[in-house]
Amino acid sequence: xxxxxxxxxxxxxxxxxxxxxxxIRMYACGPTVYDYGHIGNFxxxxxxxxxxxxxRQSGYRVRYVMNITDLDDKIIHNAARDGVSVQxxxxxxxxxxxxxxxxxxxxxxxxxxxxxxIAAMADFVTKLVEKGIAYRTDDGSYxxxxxxxxxxxxxxxxxxxxMLDGARVDVDEYDKDSARDFALWxxxxxxxxxWDSSIGPGRPGWHLECSVMSMQELGESFDLHAGGEDLIxxxxxxxxxxxxxxxxxxxxRFWFHVRFLLVEGxxxxxxxxxxxxxxxxxxxxxxxxxxxxxxxxxxxxxxLNFTFDGLRQAAVSVERLRGFRQRLTALxxxxxxxxxxxxxxxxxxxRMRTSLDDDLxxxxxxxxxxxxxxxxxxxxxAGGLNADDVPPLLAALEKFDEIFAxxxxxxxxxxxxxxxxxQSEGRDNDISAELREAMRSGQLSDADIExxxxxxxxxxxxxxFKTSDTLRAELTAAGILIENTKEGVxxxxx
RNA sequence: GGCGCGGUACCCAAGUGGUAAGGGAGAGGUCUGCAAAACCUUUAUGCGUCGGUUCGAUUCCGACCCGCGCCUCCA
Numbered sequence: 001x002x003x004x005x006x007x008x009x010x011x012x013x014x015x016x017x018x019x020x021x022x023x024i025r026m027y028a029c030g031p032t033v034y035d036y037g038h039i040g041n042f043x044x045x046x047x048x049x050x051x052x053x054x055x056r057q058s059g060y061r062v063r064y065v066m067n068i069t070d071l072d073d074k075i076i077h078n079a080a081r082d083g084v085s086v087q088x089x090x091x092x093x094x095x096x097x098x099x100x101x102x103x104x105x106x107x108x109x110x111x112x113x114x115x116x117x118i119a120a121m122a123d124f125v126t127k128l129v130e131k132g133i134a135y136r137t138d139d140g141s142y143x144x145x146x147x148x149x150x151x152x153x154x155x156x157x158x159x160x161x162x163m164l165d166g167a168r169v170d171v172d173e174y175d176k177d178s179a180r181d182f183a184l185w186x187x188x189x190x191x192x193x194x195w196d197s198s199i200g201p202g203r204p205g206w207h208l209e210c211s212v213m214s215m216q217e218l219g220e221s222f223d224l225h226a227g228g229e230d231l232i233x234x235x236x237x238x239x240x241x242x243x244x245x246x247x248x249x250x251x252x253r254f255w256f257h258v259r260f261l262l263v264e265g266x267x268x269x270x271x272x273x274x275x276x277x278x279x280x281x282x283x284x285x286x287x288x289x290x291x292x293x294x295x296x297x298x299x300x301x302x303x304l305n306f307t308f309d310g311l312r313q314a315a316v317s318v319e320r321l322r323g324f325r326q327r328l329t330a331l332x333x334x335x336x337x338x339x340x341x342x343x344x345x346x347x348x349x350x351r352m353r354t355s356l357d358d359d360l361x362x363x364x365x366x367x368x369x370x371x372x373x374x375x376x377x378x379x380x381x382a383g384g385l386n387a388d389d390v391p392p393l394l395a396a397l398e399k400f401d402e403i404f405a406x407x408x409x410x411x412x413x414x415x416x417x418x419x420x421x422x423q424s425e426g427r428d429n430d431i432s433a434e435l436r437e438a439m440r441s442g443q444l445s446d447a448d449i450e451x452x453x454x455x456x457x458x459x460x461x462x463x464x465f466k467t468s469d470t471l472r473a474e475l476t477a478a479g480i481l482i483e484n485t486k487e488g489v490x491x492x493x494x
Numbered sequence: 495g496g497c498g499c500g501g502u503a504c505c506c507a508a509g510u511g512g513u514a515a516g517g518g519a520g521a522g523g524u525c526u527g528c529a530a531a532a533c534c535u536u537u538a539u540g541c542g543u544c545g546g547u548u549c550g551a552u553u554c555c556g557a558c559c560c561g562c563g564c565c566u567c568c569a
């Protein structure tokens with residue numbers, strides 16, 4: 001069965017096939033690097049990351065490009081406020097974004113930066129001017145003439161015929177032909193950063209970079225264009241207008257938009273006090289795996305209510321999966337295999353694929369893996385699992401984690417990174433007890449842990465429970481989870 | 495006002511024209527030196543409200559109530 005995806009352009013779920021066999025070219029609107037990324041940003045980027053992972057799992061070669069907007073009004077303003085260059089300012093936040101993305105399990109796409117494509121953007125404007133689609137105003141700005149593009153509004157389903165120019169826009173600000181015409185290039189303003197180009201000094205408009213860079217990297221027509229739902233209008237609508245006016249070809253075939261999330265039932269906003277960056281959450285002691293799991297647990301087109309209770313629940317769910325995987329690998333089982341377990345593993349894999357094929361229904365894929373975990377645990381308890389059943393079960397887990405990426409227990413080191421960052425920024429007061437607790441599991445080496453565990457086990461065999469309990473308490477305090485089983489003791493970092 | 499989305503158990507959250515996935519939490523139980531994990535049982539005759547279509551609707555249609563998004567920088 002083929003992947004079916006919702007296409008904003010057609011407003012319906014469609015079968016997704018790439019233009020070229022076995023190769024998918026996709027582009028996502030990335031961050032504007034003017035601040036640390038918040039969880040809403042990361043919901044979007046994680047959703048696109050999962051899409052990209054699933055496409056590769058499905059056998060496609062994926063060329064995935066993301067832009068870094070390192071040039072816009074807010075950046076220019078903030079850099080000036082801080083007394084640093086635009087480059088210095090954006091370098092800091094781009095680095096932070098990449099660190100955050102890696103921390104939360106996002107595989108890095110090919111990155112392109114606006115400031116590195118100024119000349120190409122100017123050329124693009126020149127071509128639009130030559131076609132009579134763009135025009136220059138007295139202040140050195142260039143605008144796109146929307147009247148030249150009859151299909152304008154087809155993505156956002158807006159009908160502009162009935163709307164009056166100037167209804168909500170300050171027409172007097174510039175001498176545009178129509179209030180709705182959008183800026184391709186903004187003329188220079190005194191005291192603000194400006195770039196020289198073949199069409200004069202100034203800076204590109206926001207929409208232009210995505211048209212230019214996506215086509216440069218992926219061609220004039222490519223398979224899929226992604227972003228947050230807020231980008232449908234005007235950003236993507238404008239990209240389409242510019243690009244298709246120039247090439248007279250379909251720009252992107254599929255438009256993939258991720259729904260905004262709510263935080264504690266309300267729209268995330270600084271004024272409501274429910275605005276969280278990834279680092280804010282880490283400082284409070286929430287692990288990247290918990291955050292990623294929660295963000296992946298609701299299908300991308302549904303509203304997700306991000307809550308601290310949900311974060312705690314996610315942490316437990318992740319632990320359950322990790323514990324199961326470890327249990328599987330630690331068992332000593334009789335040789336042979338059981339048909340039930342073989343079927344369970346293959347059915348689970350099939351169900352995960354079917355679920356994700358259905359417009360990335362991540363909730364159902366998770367349900368499938370949990371049902372497998374319960375059935376397999378039951379079988380283990382009942383002595384119904386054999387050695388040859390383990391590989392297919394592990395393979396199903398692996399297949400799950402290729403998409404969800406929450407099973408590696410490297411939260412401790414990641415939390416330590418956040419801790420180090422907070423210290424380097426002088427934010428010691430923001431470091432919570434929970435963060436210290438979450439990072440402690442990385443403190444002891446495997447050898448240290450094994451040594452203490454051996455001592456504990458020796459004490460238990462000697463029925464010296466006082467000593468063994470003391471050692472257990474020490475390890476637990478160090479963030480090590482210990483499980484005594486018939487197969488012997490096993491441990492993992494919490 | 496225009497366009498669009500949603501209201502499912504204590505919480506989060508899938509889903510279907512034929513009688514409600516999964517996770518968390520709670521209760522009881524099995525196992526167990528302790529701890530942890532795991533398993534079993536249990537928690538919505540009910541899916542915002544009121545009508546309609548239908549043999550049958552939570553699922554389709556209509557109205558209404560409530561929440562949310564975009565229309566302006568915003569993932």
